[in-house]
Amino acid sequence: MKKVELRNVCKSYDGPPQVVTNVNVTINPGEFFILVGPSGCGKSTILRMIAGLESITGGQLLIGDQVANSLMPSERNLSMVFQNYALYPHLTVKDNIVFGLHVKKVPKEERKRRCEEVAAMLGLSDYLNRKPRHLSGGQRQRVALARAIVNESPVCLMDEPLSNLDAKLRAHMRAEIRQIQRKLGITMIYVTHDQMEAMTMGDRIMVLNKGEVQQVGHPLDIYNHPANPFVATFIGSPPMNVVDATVAHNQIHIEGIKPIDIMDSQLANKEIIQVGIRPEHISFASKEIEDKRRNIVEVVNVEVLGNETVIAFKLGAGEWMAKWSGQWRVQIGDRIPLEISYDAISVFDKESNELIKSPKVSDLHVFEHEVI
Numbered sequence: 574m575k576k577v578e579l580r581n582v583c584k585s586y587d588g589p590p591q592v593v594t595n596v597n598v599t600i601n602p603g604e605f606f607i608l609v610g611p612s613g614c615g616k617s618t619i620l621r622m623i624a625g626l627e628s629i630t631g632g633q634l635l636i637g638d639q640v641a642n643s644l645m646p647s648e649r650n651l652s653m654v655f656q657n658y659a660l661y662p663h664l665t666v667k668d669n670i671v672f673g674l675h676v677k678k679v680p681k682e683e684r685k686r687r688c689e690e691v692a693a694m695l696g697l698s699d700y701l702n703r704k705p706r707h708l709s710g711g712q713r714q715r716v717a718l719a720r721a722i723v724n725e726s727p728v729c730l731m732d733e734p735l736s737n738l739d740a741k742l743r744a745h746m747r748a749e750i751r752q753i754q755r756k757l758g759i760t761m762i763y764v765t766h767d768q769m770e771a772m773t774m775g776d777r778i779m780v781l782n783k784g785e786v787q788q789v790g791h792p793l794d795i796y797n798h799p800a801n802p803f804v805a806t807f808i809g810s811p812p813m814n815v816v817d818a819t820v821a822h823n824q825i826h827i828e829g830i831k832p833i834d835i836m837d838s839q840l841a842n843k844e845i846i847q848v849g850i851r852p853e854h855i856s857f858a859s860k861e862i863e864d865k866r867r868n869i870v871e872v873v874n875v876e877v878l879g880n881e882t883v884i885a886f887k888l889g890a891g892e893w894m895a896k897w898s899g900q901w902r903v904q905i906g907d908r909i910p911l912e913i914s915y916d917a918i919s920v921f922d923k924e925s926n927e928l929i930k931s932p933k934v935s936d937l938h939v940f941e942h943e944v945i
């Protein structure tokens with residue numbers, strides 16, 4: 574286990590513009606840390622700088638307590654799993670797994686022991702004499718993982734390792750990678766563009782956009798308190814609905830719905846704001862709800878996801894989405910009553926984009942530790 578620290582790390586290829594700007598973060602020993610963001614935001618570049626496959630143009634990289642900027646990749650004591658697995662096609666699974674140990678001149682008996690151990694852990698024991706072309710995508714992915722683990726490096730880097738797998742296998746491998754990382758206690762730095770993967774796997778997530786860090790935090794903290802509208806709409810599916818609004822007479826005015834009463838003083842001195850609301854925080858407004866809080870909207874699309882229903886509806890000049898648990902018989906063209914309450918919304922500053930107010934989280938369930 575080792576920590577990895579980036580201090581003001583920057584990267585530009587052949588002069589401006591910078592593709593990575595002033596990244597500051599300390600990744601703790603044994604942590605599962607995720608870099609997530611849209612295509613081209615600089616995730617792979619950061620990972621490759623940590624691996625030593627790309628030079629660092631500014632700032633400092635520390636691995637453990639050692640400044641690593643100018644160390645060769647082989648001197649950094651890291652293992653790496655790439656998107657395309659990068660297996661040697663002419664070598665068997667066994668030889669692929671122990672290739673790095675061979676290079677490091679680990680004795681033969683030790684190589685055999687470690688290979689068998691890791692193969693058993695990943696369900697590869699029956700395939701050790703096969704060539705990669707005779708394996709399925711998931712099995713190849715496991716070989717790449719085995720090759721990274723067998724090195725017993727304290728830090729492992731993964732660049733979109735699951736993107737070539739089908740949805741079911743991807744979900745399975747997510748859990749498997751997470752369990753192995755826990756078991757071995759390695760520090761994991763994992764790149765993905767998939768916010769769901771980031772939410773489900775990471776101890777902490779770093780959200781990037783255009784080479785800049787938007788927010789670093791625990792998945793639920795980011796979900797509940799996104800630092801700005803970019804993070805709010807990137808994390809969560811369907812994304813948070815975000816719209817410009819005005820503040821007047823102690824009410825928030827949003828085009829297409831009735832004014833929302835402001836219940837605290839957080840918005841004093843604001844005239845223009847951005848309001849966000851997660852689809853699951855838009856509620857169905859029953860008849861008992863007073864008229865000034867009921868909004869009748871027109872449904873433009875319905876997606877039934879088993880025990881959840883996603884409803885898209887017109888709002889002002891745009892479209893919003895609501896997500897309700899349970900099964901709802903709603904049709905395109907129906908007019909349905911909704912409530913958007915002050916407690917449910919997020920508010921962002923219009924100029925700085927910073928979060929001013931988060932919704933009240935009412936459905937956080939906490940298990941107390943039980944002694945049996």
Ligand SMILES: Nc1ncnc2c1ncn2[C@@H]1O[C@H](COP(=O)(O)OP(=O)(O)OP(=O)(O)O)[C@@H](O)[C@H]1O
Pocket residue numbers: 586592610611612613614615616617618619766
């Ligand atoms: N060798 C290179 N020369 C010039 N620009 C590059 C080079 N490699 C990457 N870039 C640019 O750097 C930026 C960040 O690329 P990077 O591959 O790190 O993004 P990413 O977030 O990993 O994207 P993706 O999810 O699509 O892999 C992009 O704008 C890309 O075009």
